[in-house]
Amino acid sequence: MTNSHDDQLGEGVLEVADFDAFFAEHAEPEPKGVPLKLYGRTYTLPGTLPALFTLQLHRVQHSARPDDIRRLLVSLFGPDAVDHWTEQGMTDRQLGIVLLWATANVADPGAVSMERAAQLYDERERAKAQGKARPRPAKPKGGKGNGSKRPRSSGKR
Numbered sequence: 001m002t003n004s005h006d007d008q009l010g011e012g013v014l015e016v017a018d019f020d021a022f023f024a025e026h027a028e029p030e031p032k033g034v035p036l037k038l039y040g041r042t043y044t045l046p047g048t049l050p051a052l053f054t055l056q057l058h059r060v061q062h063s064a065r066p067d068d069i070r071r072l073l074v075s076l077f078g079p080d081a082v083d084h085w086t087e088q089g090m091t092d093r094q095l096g097i098v099l100l101w102a103t104a105n106v107a108d109p110g111a112v113s114m115e116r117a118a119q120l121y122d123e124r125e126r127a128k129a130q131g132k133a134r135p136r137p138a139k140p141k142g143g144k145g146n147g148s149k150r151p152r153s154s155g156k157r
Contacts, residue, residue, distance in 0.1 A: 045076060053075040
């Protein structure tokens with residue numbers, strides 16, 4: 001909840017932390033965004049990661065909902081990019097590679113090549129698959145694992 005404390009300022013009780021003035025004093029020229037071509041269209045990434053992207057990334061980190069992913073990508077590529085890509089038959093792997101490449105290159109243009117982005121994506125997917133394929137630890141036999149030799153209950157009363 002935000003409250004306006006302007007009425008208290010006259011009394012000298014609070015001093016406003018003026019980020020508008022601070023950011024104006026410390027303004028730097030907007031870095032130029034990196035262009036990329038995909039399915040016949042050229043997109044230019046923003047010069048810095050938008051706050052919306054960063055916030056959405058944390059929110060959708062473990063989400064597979066298309067709407068969550070769409071909102072994340074809109075802040076980098078614009079409102080109709082995802083629809084265009086899906087109409088062109090983009091795969092999940094291709095989307096992952098583009099996203100990985102884009103996020104790395106917004107922060108540091110030229111930091112990650114397309115080939116490296118594909119390697120990183122494939123490594124991450126292999127690690128996920130191996131994590132899911134790990135065998136579960138064997139459950140102790142005989143009751144609740146406390147050495148009891150009682151037979152297991154059927155759960156019926």
